[in-house]
Amino acid sequence: MSTASAPATRGPALRAIAVVVLVPLLSALALWAFAWPAARTAPRDLPLGVAGPPAATAGIEEKLTRQEGAFEIHHYADEAAARAAIEDRNVYGAVVVTARGPELLTASAASPVVAQLLQQAVTGRAAAEGGAVRTVDVVAAPAADPRGAALNASVLPLAIAGIAAGAVVTLLGLRGVRAALTLVGAAALVGLVAAALAHSWLGVLTGDWWAEAATLGLSTLAVGAAVAGCAALLGTPGIGAMAFVVMFLGNPFSGAASAPQMLPEPVGAIGQWLPPGAGSTLLRSVAFFDGAAATGPALILTWWAVLGLGAVALGDALKRRRKEDGPTAERRPALVG
Template sequence: MSTPSGTHPTRPDPRRLIAVVVLAPLLVALALWAFAWPAARTAPRDLPLGVAGPAAATAQVERGLAQHQGAFEIHRYPDEAAAREAVEDRSVYGAIVVTERGPELLTASAGSPLVAQLLRQAASAGGAEPRAEDVVAAPESDPRGAALGASVLPLALAGIAAGSAVFTIGLSGVRAVIALVVTSGLVGVTVAAIAHSWLEVLTGDWWAEAAALGLSTLAVSAAVAGLAALMGKAGVGIVAGVLMLLGNPFSGAGSAPQMLPEPAGAIGQWLPPGAGTTLLRSVSYFDGAAALGPALTLTWWAALGLGAVLLGSTLRPRTTHADDTAAAPRPVPAG
């Protein structure tokens, strides 16, 4: 195919071609590491477990649990009532109570169906399976916690979309903050209406659930809009990448933070998807027990993000004014 005289066909930049060839496998490897590594290494690690009863009677139970090296973090309680209260307060995921009738296992499948099943297996490993009682049971409409786990990604996407939209349409300052807060509140109400009122997979106070869902969305959307206000489009990509590659797979929504390899579980609880899932479990199934920590984490994310939005709006006029001043023609001296 001939080209017009005096012109040359456009040749691709070899540096860009090399960047694409190298970057694509790296991104695939990173995504596979982030999602497959926690799934392939799911196992209990210092999982809080209670043991209740007289010291002489519980010694054998503790020796059996010690065989699972590093799997359980033992919390001792004097009687069944104290152990039951610890399960309801989310201090432990379950408890083995030694009674005159034999050992009894207390679980909380609402906290994690996978952990509840694991505890039943561990408690029966040494012999006969003990009597089990699900102290805080998962809802009948979601006994495996699949719906709750599936809500992590849509909430993160909603937050990313809201933050990106605020930046794209050019909202800044107080107007951007109002838009983010109102949008997140509407997302929380909408998801609560679907998950609680329709699907019935959430069973706690409706407004508390809506507030938790809204705060989770605001933490993400504010972070996206805030970093975008300071860095531009790159800020959107950074926050979205961190939340999608780390926040989602490290959230522990399908199991528990202590079931993920270290430090994935700890990192996940410092990111909005993990903190939001923990907060939602607390307000929906445990009457708000252990909700303070994740609520503060989400609040910090939201506050820092909204602060960055306001800071970006104050820096932008100064930057624009400085650019205009530099671009303005200087007067030529007379003579």
């Protein structure tokens, strides 16, 4: 009797041990994914413009390059060219030498954190040396969200909405075209509702309403399709696998709270290839910069959505083939030796 009961007792004990080990492991992993990039936030090849005659900008550039690896310097002929580069999202700001003295151009809409950092790096240094630098916010963050907190906070809800959509489609047993249409419809509604809240009610987005709704919907679809597609190929564990990628890597590596160039390498680059990072970058472009530099992140989100929906269709086709092959194999006569 004791021998027979041993396997039954061993099963719950092993599960308990697994829980005791996995929970701290997941907690440590979550702390690493979220806390490490935040603790190591600093400029790394941050695109910054310098405008004016070379002889006049040489001293400024020399001071900026003292912080080795902090800034990636771009040269422009005059203030107009530097402003255009900021509006096109080629640089986060620019130091311009004018007849009135040096001037700092920033874009708090691109990143309030970076705009503040540039003010400290440029105007703070000038003040310490007894000079003064006038600051001009070329593309300002909306008055309703000057710190960009609301936009940053939108990354997690969109990721959760996408994960929920993919999981529900899988658990309800939807497959093929029906699953794809459900994912697209849910993402479209999420985009409309999110745009209504963020743009029409809160006023934290100030671009084209429909472009913002499309961006929010595409971000949700990229995650939802990836979750459903992974589950279609791997089964229910696929939901957890993609949820892990989105929540533990995509969200903290997105750079939404600061900028991709402010995160440790290669975290910032990796984050831009995942839906949360590409989605937040695209949303800034359409909400504040008239769609400038939107092509790259839009293609990445589309890539995730298309591959995810393709995996849903492939998973459905494989299941159909297995069902068709099963009865055929059973009806096949056995060979007599």
